Amino acid sequence: MEEHRKNNKWTKEEEEALVAGIAKYGAGKWKKILVDPEFAPQLSGRDNINLKDKWRNLTKTQALNESSPNNSSDMSNESRF
Amino acid sequence: MEEHRKNNKWTKEEEEALVAGIAKYGAGKWKKILVDPEFAPQLSGRDNINLKDKWRNLTKTQALNESSPNNSSDMSNESRF
């Protein structure tokens, strides 16, 4: 059987552990964050490459939101059809 | 000028090249199929995303009428330099 190796979505807990780890060691110190007993439990299913990729995603997404002067882009719409 | 590049329907030749490519490399190896000189000519107007989307549509439709045993695709790829 083919197991799903992809589509391993990040949980809120994992993301918060990553952010906390970056606050402690700085972005780029992925291995240090990963082995720190303060964050290791939450990030047990991730490796340093995963941390790097997730942080790239977070900063890219936030950069778009921050630089957008128009905040009227409200996606909380339920209009489906 | 109405250059509608959308709804570029798949021809029988393209679809057969895709299926043959999957038989050779396995589903998910879209780029490898695309650059293989055996299939590249038939798929010159497509990219790897197109291949992935077409295969999804094909399997999704056929899943409703699935009654054939799947083939044994062995992909134990452990290439490391």
Place this chain on the structure above:
DNA sequence: CAGTAGGGATAGGGTTCA
């Protein structure tokens, strides 16, 4: 060899059109 940065590729959800 271990770790990181960046580009490339894939999977799945969403959107559009006939």
Place this chain on the structure above:
DNA sequence: TTGAACCCTATCCCTACT
């Protein structure tokens, strides 16, 4: 409404560089 084709992007893979 449904299905085929296309778009968006989070996640994963590959490789050069240090």
